[in-house]
Amino acid sequence: MKRIVVLGAGSWGTVLANVLADNGHEVTIWARKKEAISEINQQHRNYAYLGDAALHPNLKANASLEEAVSGKDVILLAVPSHAMRDMLVQVKPYVHADALIVHATKGFEQESWKRMSEVIAEELPNWHDRIVVLSGPSHAEEVIKRSPTTVVVASSCQHSAELAQTLFINSYFRVYTNPDVVGVEIGGALKNIIALATGLADGLGYGDNARAALMTRGLAEIARVGSAMGAEPITFVGLAGVGDLIGTCTSKHSRNWRAGYAISQGKSLAEVLSEMKMVVEGVKTTRAGHALRERYQIEMPITEQLYAVLFKGKNPKLAVEDLMSRGKTRELQEMAQGW
Structure with a gap:
């Protein structure tokens, strides 16, 4: 004892x-x-x-x-x-x-x-x-x-x-x-950004395809940040990485998912945070992710668009359109940058 x-x-x-x-x-x-x-x-x-x-x-x-x-x-x-x-x-x-x-x-x-x-x-x-x-x-x-x-x-x-x-x-x-302390902490923190984005997309009615894409590409963003900060890549396919990402992006219990969903329904960030009455870590973490993106010069398009929605008043539908209209690239090439 x-x-x-x-x-x-x-x-x-x-x-x-x-x-x-x-x-x-x-x-x-x-x-x-x-x-x-x-x-x-x-x-x-x-x-x-x-x-x-x-x-x-x-x-x-x-x-x-x-x-x-x-x-x-x-x-x-x-x-x-x-x-x-x-x-x-x-x-x-x-x-x-x-x-x-x-x-x-x-x-x-x-x-x-x-x-x-x-x-x-x-x-x-x-x-x-x-x-x-x-x-x-x-x-x-x-x-x-x-x-x-x-x-x-x-x-x-x-x-x-x-x-x-x-x-x-x-x-x-x-x-x-x-x-891997760095990887476990990075995975646990940054998955909240993707959960916010997933809740927003779900609220817009984009369905399973969009959710799967956000989670998969979100994991690539998390891995890129983690690699830049010294994490072990294998950590991101474990419980603190993909495990936590799945749980947070697909559950009714997730405060971050619920906050993203509420924003998609036209509520302001201030309104959402006031109604939640509990800390939504993903909001602060989106600021952190945006800062880390600039510090390490990392490609983080989901984080970039979510930051614009939360803090610059960008229309969520326009943010999704901008994500989908990015220049052509190779999936394995992008993954290699992160892993």
């Missing part, structure tokens, strides 16, 4: 805490809102994010960072990408010297466009070889029902990855290890 704190009481943080509690660990969820703390401690629910789904009765919630983090063996970060650095600054004084740091956030830091493990390593430099990323196709709405789910944990240190694997793995939550 390990003493674990989960920072972030959203749907994903709560569900991962539930998995760990199912595995017999002593788990505390840190949350800001008094209502959430009361629901978790007294009713074993998190209504705002998981409805009436029952949580493990041994789960506890706490509003005090010092109490929640001090003395814990494992720190699991499940906060939005834009909040990661500030959270690390706050908890650093309380993190145990031997603690394992796991993060389950899919995105980039704004402006610097750094991956989450890079942000963690900057704020917690003494824990560099004890940082692990968890990613893969895993909708919280299904994991809370204990539906079969597979994910991957990645770390530069094999021992740390295996520790995380042992913490999470059980009969419904299968965990693989991978040494």
